[in-house]
Amino acid sequence: MDALDVARWQFGVTTVYHFLFVPLTIGLSILVAILQTLWHRTGQERYLKLTKFYGKLFLINFAMGVVTGIVQEFQFGMNWSDYSRFVGDIFGAPLAIEALVAFFLESTFIGLWIFGWDRLPKRLHLAAIWAAAIGTNLSAYFILAANSFMQHPVGYRVNPSTGRAELTDFFAVLTNKVALITFPHTLSGAFLVAGSLIVAVGLWHVFRNRDSADTDAYRFATKFGSWVVLISSALVLFTGDIQGKIMTDVQPMKMAAAEALYTTESPASFSVLTVGSLDGSREVFAIKIPYLLSFLGTGDPNGTVHGINDLQTQYAAQYGAGSYTPIIPVTYWSFRFMIGLGLAAAAIALIVLWSQRKGRTPRSRWLLRAGLVMPLLPLLANSFGWIFTEMGRQPWIVFGEMLTRNGVSRTVSLAEVLTSFTAFTLIYATLAVIEFKLLVRYAKAGVPDVTPAPVDDDTDDAERPLAFAY
Incomplete structure (x- = not known):
């Protein structure tokens, strides 16, 4: 084992771990915005409850995704400096725009959305969550454009005097045919994950609170999530088919x-x-x-x-x-796990819908168990998809231009990489426990009470402290 092996393991572990939060954040941002739009248009209380309920789960996941994503940036300079030196002019451009535009957009408007309940006009508050959702999806596109350059480099030239890749056509990088199909495919997979979480939580409460006043909201959530899963599954298959043909062409x-x-x-x-x-x-x-x-x-x-x-x-x-x-057992089985786990989630969603036909209430304990496992299936499918994407490109770090072994930092020792790898793994394990406990805790709590609190007329609204409206 040398520094290259450990650096690859570290990047793989941190990337897969970070991506556990990404699809849920991308999918939930849009779905929460849709739920709030339903409340805005209909005024029905159940949509408001579901917006705040799943909005809280979205915020927990968003915060964890931000924390784990920051580490990715550091590794390019720490462990992969030769790669950064060679392709930094190109790879850094979409990442810079992602940070300056997309992340700024989503973080700003998420703040307005969190603290804007009962403070902003309803239309502006609704616009805030949509702006945050658009920012989240734009962020995904710029990151995928950077990754797609590694799969199919375009819009560049290699300067023979400096030995570095230089950007010649930024528009070509953004419209890379790999990026144009990877983006909708990734989004479809994200909706598959988010829809599965909505189904799992809603189904658990349907079983637990059969006669609750909020049962109608949970029943709607399970149907809504199931339809999201089925539609996104079809989109995953459609976009995946196109992606496979492009992959055969370029790789x-x-x-x-x-x-x-x-x-x-x-x-x-x-x-x-x-x-x-x-x-x-x-x-x-x-x-x-x-x-x-x-x-x-x-x-x-x-x-x-x-x-x-x-x-x-x-x-x-x-x-x-x-x-x-590449390593054939990894590519062969990750490709099949990606497909099989996604189809399994779609099958469960179909059964959930069937169990609620004509107003019926699901009663099968096996269905409940399957529903609780359901979010893990597309989440793992997404992870196996990225493992296949990245491992299938090997031994290239930039296909046709730079081998992975040539991208690692030359001055970083095995001991240094092992130290950072161990530290990150322990920190991530701690964060995983925190994330899981928070999600389970607030998922079990159920939808919040949205009855307006009495307002003291003697208190100036400007003097009221900002607070989470949950």
């Missing part, structure tokens, strides 16, 4: 690694399950769907999908001697 090795396809095939089958050697080079038993891999990769059921061996030979001739094959 054919990643598609081959997703299937552990060693020889070029036309047509190519997709294996649901394979039993054999760990790297997939020797097959003992497999369940395959004919023509599917060709369709996923090319759009043609009889299309040609290039195999790992042929691509390895091509890359070795193009880029020099070395292995250009």
Whole structure:
């Protein structure tokens, strides 16, 4: 083990951990805004209760996401300084805009939304949550644009005198075809996570408080969340199909690694399950769907999908001697876990909707257990999706331009990286316990009482202290 190995593990652990909060924040920001819009248009109290209830869960998750996301910035200078030196002019541009524009927008208007209850006019307060939600989604786009450059570098040139990549077309970076499809795919996955959380919490309260005055609100929440899950699942499949074709075009090795396809095939089958050697080079038993891999990769059921061996030979001739094959067991299984866990969440949502048809009340304890597990399924699916995306690009840190081993800081020792890795892991473990306890505590508390508090006419409104309106 050397500094490179530990630096990669540290970045992987901190990135996956941070991304546990990202999809929930992105999805809940829009869904809470929709709930408040329903209250604004209808005046029904149940929508106000659900807005404040899920809004609190959104704020807890948002705060934790901000804390864990800051660490990501530090690592580029600490452990990956050679990468930052090579591509900083390009990679830093969308990240700078994300911080100066998108994050400023979302953080400012979240503050107005938190403290603006009963202080701002209803329309302005509603606009605040929508502005925060738009800022959150813009933030996601700029970050994905930066990552998409690593997958498919565009809009740049390498200066031979400095050995650095220089930005030549910022618009090309923002309209990178990988970014244009990764953004809706990521958003769809985020709504899948947020919808699942709404279903889980609502279903738990439906079972626990069958005769409560708030049962109607919880029943609506489970239906609303279930429809969000089903619609977002369809969007995930649609955008994922387009993404697969673009991935085959710009990173054919990643598609081959997703299937552990060693020889070029036309047509190519997709294996649901394979039993054999760990790297997939020797097959003992497999369940395959004919023509599917060709369709996923090319759009043609009889299309040609290039195999790992042929691509390895091509890359070795193009880029020099070395292995250009990612870790096959990781790419093969992460790709399938991503798909399978997402479909499982959609199946549970469909059963939840069916259990409430024609005003029925869900009574199956197995459904409740499935509902409580439900948020973990798309959350893990999102994580496996990013593991596949990043590990499938290896050994490149910038595809075709810089190998991962060449991006690590040269002066950072193994002991230093191990120290920071251990410290971050312990801190993140502590934050995970805090996050879980806070979410469970406030989820169990249920929707708040929204009866207006009596106001003392003798107290000037300007003298009232700012407070969370929950």
